[in-house]
Amino acid sequence: MSENYNNIIETLDVIYAASGGKLKVFLTRKKDDPYKGYWILPSDFLKNDETLDDKAMEIYQKTTSLSNGKISQSKIFSDLNRYPDRRIIAQSYFAITDERLVTIKNENEESAWFDTDELPKLAYDHEAIILAVTKEVKTKIINNTDDILLDFFPNDFTLPELQKFYETVMGKKMDRRNFYKKFVSQDLVLDTGVKTAGSSGRPGVLYRFNVEKMRGKRV
Amino acid sequence: MSENYNNIIETLDVIYAASGGKLKVFLTRKKDDPYKGYWILPSDFLKNDETLDDKAMEIYQKTTSLSNGKISQSKIFSDLNRYPDRRIIAQSYFAITDERLVTIKNENEESAWFDTDELPKLAYDHEAIILAVTKEVKTKIINNTDDILLDFFPNDFTLPELQKFYETVMGKKMDRRNFYKKFVSQDLVLDTGVKTAGSSGRPGVLYRFNVEKMRGKRV
DNA sequence: ACAAAAGTGTTAACTTTACACCCATGT
DNA sequence: ACATGGGTGTAAAGTTAACACTTTTGT
Numbered sequence: 001m002s003e004n005y006n007n008i009i010e011t012l013d014v015i016y017a018a019s020g021g022k023l024k025v026f027l028t029r030k031k032d033d034p035y036k037g038y039w040i041l042p043s044d045f046l047k048n049d050e051t052l053d054d055k056a057m058e059i060y061q062k063t064t065s066l067s068n069g070k071i072s073q074s075k076i077f078s079d080l081n082r083y084p085d086r087r088i089i090a091q092s093y094f095a096i097t098d099e100r101l102v103t104i105k106n107e108n109e110e111s112a113w114f115d116t117d118e119l120p121k122l123a124y125d126h127e128a129i130i131l132a133v134t135k136e137v138k139t140k141i142i143n144n145t146d147d148i149l150l151d152f153f154p155n156d157f158t159l160p161e162l163q164k165f166y167e168t169v170m171g172k173k174m175d176r177r178n179f180y181k182k183f184v185s186q187d188l189v190l191d192t193g194v195k196t197a198g199s200s201g202r203p204g205v206l207y208r209f210n211v212e213k214m215r216g217k218r219v
Numbered sequence: 220m221s222e223n224y225n226n227i228i229e230t231l232d233v234i235y236a237a238s239g240g241k242l243k244v245f246l247t248r249k250k251d252d253p254y255k256g257y258w259i260l261p262s263d264f265l266k267n268d269e270t271l272d273d274k275a276m277e278i279y280q281k282t283t284s285l286s287n288g289k290i291s292q293s294k295i296f297s298d299l300n301r302y303p304d305r306r307i308i309a310q311s312y313f314a315i316t317d318e319r320l321v322t323i324k325n326e327n328e329e330s331a332w333f334d335t336d337e338l339p340k341l342a343y344d345h346e347a348i349i350l351a352v353t354k355e356v357k358t359k360i361i362n363n364t365d366d367i368l369l370d371f372f373p374n375d376f377t378l379p380e381l382q383k384f385y386e387t388v389m390g391k392k393m394d395r396r397n398f399y400k401k402f403v404s405q406d407l408v409l410d411t412g413v414k415t416a417g418s419s420g421r422p423g424v425l426y427r428f429n430v431e432k433m434r435g436k437r438v
Numbered sequence: 439a440c441a442a443a444a445g446t447g448t449t450a451a452c453t454t455t456a457c458a459c460c461c462a463t464g465t
Numbered sequence: 466a467c468a469t470g471g472g473t474g475t476a477a478a479g480t481t482a483a484c485a486c487t488t489t490t491g492t
Contacts, residue, residue, distance in 0.1 A: 004266045006225035009308070047223045048306055052297040075292055076310060078271040087267055089228070091295060143362040143437070160471065177473065178455065186453090195462095201470030202462040218362070218437075379444065396446070397482065405480090420443025421489035 008088045009046040011055040012126075014074065014133045015063065017099040018152040021164025022115045023138075024099065025130060026063065027122075029110040035123035039114075041130070043090075056093035063111075064095075064102045070151065071095045074133045082125055090125075092133050096151040117168070141169045144219050150209055156192055158204035159183065188213050228308045230274040231262040231345075232282060232290070233352045236318040237371040240383025241334045242357075243318065244349060245282065246341075248329040254342035258333075260349070262309075275312035282330075283314075283321045289370065290314045293352045301344055309344075311352050315370040336387070357388045363438050369428055375411055377423035378402065407432050 015026040027039040042063040046055050056071045077090040104111055114120060116134050119127060140148045153162065163179045183189045189207035196204045234245040246258040261282040265274050275290045296309040323330055333339060335353050338346060359367045372381065382398045402408045408426040415423045 001227060001264070003225075004268070005227055005264055006222075007228050007265060007267050008220060008224055009226050009228075045220070045224055046226060046297075048226050049223070049299060051299060052295055052308070073294055076271055076295060078265075080268060080270060089271070139362075139364055143358075143364070145358055145362070158471085175456075176471085177457085180472080181474095182453080196471095197463085199470080200464050200468075202472070204471055377444085394483075395444085396484085399445080400447095401481080415444095416490085418443080419441075419491050421445070423444060 008086065009052075010043050010088055010090050011046055011052055011059060012041045012043040012090050012092045012129060013056055013059045013063065013071065014041055014092055014094045014130060014137075015060065015102075016094060016096050016116075016134075016137060016152075017102075017113065018165050019099040019113065021161050021168060022117070023134070023165070023168055024113040025116050025119075025134070026102065026113055027111065027120070028063075029112075030123055031109060037121075038123040039120045039126075040123045041092075041126050046091075052091050052093075056091075056095075060093075060095050064097060065105070066097065066101060069095055069097060072146070074136055075129075077125065077129060077132075079125070090129065092129055094133050094137055096148065098154060138169045144214070144217060147215055149219065150211060150214055153209055156194065156206040156208050158196060158206060159189070160204055162207075182219075183207075186213070188217065188219070226308055227305065228265040228271075228310060229262050230265055230271055230278060231260045231309050231311045231348060232275055232278045233260055233293070233311055233313045233349060233356075234279065234282065234321075235313060235315050235335075235353075235356060235371075236321075236332065237384050238318040238332065240380050240387060241336070242353070242384070242387055243332040244335050244338075244353070245321065245332055246330065246339070247282075248331075249342055250328060256340075257342040258339045258345070259342045260311075260345050265310075271310050271312075275310075275314075279312075279314050283316060284324070285316065285320060288314055288316060291365070293355055294348070296344065296348060296351075298344070309348065311348055313352050313356055315367065317373060360388045363433070363436060366434055368438065369430060369433055372428055375413065375425040375427050377415060377425060378408070379423055381426075401438075402426075405432070407436065407438070 017024050028042060030036055030038050030040050042059050044055060044059050046052060053071070060069055060071055061067060071093045074092040074094050077092070078087070080087045082088055082090065099113055116130065119130060122130070140146065159180055163174060163176065167173055187210055190210050192206045192208055194206040196206060236243050247261060249255055249257050249259050261278050263274060263278050265271060272290070279288055279290055280286060290312045293311040293313050296311070297306070299306045301307055301309065318332055335349065338349060341349070359365065378399055382393060382395065386392055406429055409429050411425045411427055413425040415425060
């Protein structure tokens with residue numbers, strides 16, 4: 001096959017977390033030109049003896065220092081002018097984790113979580129990539145496709161926190177009493193008995209998802 | 220960049236139609252070895268100056284002889300042993316059309332619609348590809364993501380036909396009266412006044428989707 | 439007449455929506 | 466005491482679920 005058919009592919013990971021009711025994404029800061037100081041998604045080029053899924057998992061593990069996690073394919077970007085020299089195809093993946101599990105190591109590189117509604121200056125077309133992947137992830141959240149809510153909230157949370165997250169994702173306010181009723185009366189959440197403390201105002205009750213009831217549940 | 224980073228990519232189209240309450244897929248028969256006589260998805264290799272979306276649309280138009288249509292990215296397949304010689308990455312797309320609009324031309328190649336529940340012998344990993352893409356499409360149907368139902372039923376249909384389609388996709392039977400009520404009482408469908416004829420049994424009423432009401436509607 | 443497929447109504451359970459005041463903590 | 470944020474009830478409307486018989490056509 002002629003060399004016209006040789007394509008360069010990079011794999012990109014968009015790593016999400018639900019934190020403080022926000023949908024956040026993990027980015028690192030580019031250390032050298034071009035786009036020095038701009039933020040980028042963790043990525044790597046694909047060799048022709050590697051699978052994309054393996055590569056995406058490798059990037060995820062390297063970025064988060066977590067050994068386990070689920071990654072899912074998202075969109076592919078093949079515009080001819082993504083990069084200046086020659087076309088490089090980007091295959092995006094998304095992963096979901098708990099912000100508290102990721103230790104940010106500032107040795108060689110700077111990295112941080114950003115609210116998806118307040119992204120910093122991003123290199124290349126990474127902003128467009130994040131927007132596209134985020135749109136897809138939001139659709140999955142709204143339909144709870146693949147039980148994605150359990151990935152976002154594997155541990156304890158307060159109902160106000162969950163509600164803020166929903167409001168962020170759906171882009172609209174909801175009534176607190178109705179929100180509580182929906183989750184509590186349908187037994188979708190379990191009361192852990194623990195209360196939050198430290199912040200101003202009345203403490204909240206910590207819940208956790210009732211995995212049995214949530215699995216396959218369209219919320 | 221070393222030649223280890225040269226990847227071959229093929230674009231595959233999984234073309235769907237809702238017909239007689241079934242979810243069908245369009246396949247062509249392979250004319251030469253290997254896998255002579257087996258069925259395959261329409262596909263083509265990607266040159267490094269072509270975008271995947273353009274290539275997928277080109278395949279769609281060539282296959283269906285339709286000039287317009289919507290194609291959507293689905294999964295990517297990058298297993299190292301998809302093909303015997305070297306790894307070829309497959310990017311799948313799906314398209315939805317009306318079976319009646321596609322004229323099957325039997326000049327050079329044989330092609331046909333197949334029920335996704337009764338697939339013929341397929342070449343390479345095309346069966347696995349169809350299964351994976353179909354799973355994704357079914358999830359979209361159940362949630363009406365991207366108003367996919369309007370793509371499947373752009374024209375008239377009977378409620379029994381729509382119900383059979385749902386039953387196929389969800390894998391369970393539904394109550395006819397409740398099904399009617401859901402669509403009629405919520406004004407999701409409009410009575411065209413026309414009745415079907417020709418088949419045995421009582422004629423059905425032809426409906427069409429109320430596009431305004433269906434847009435964004437989670438059914 | 440019979441077979442095949444489509445049409446139709448009612449009730450109970452459940453879910454959603456709309457709406458406003460009180461409670462527990464930190465300062 | 467007051468500011469902050471969390472917790473809670475009720476009634477009406479809408480949706481879903483469970484249930485069987487009748488109607489229209491073709492043969």
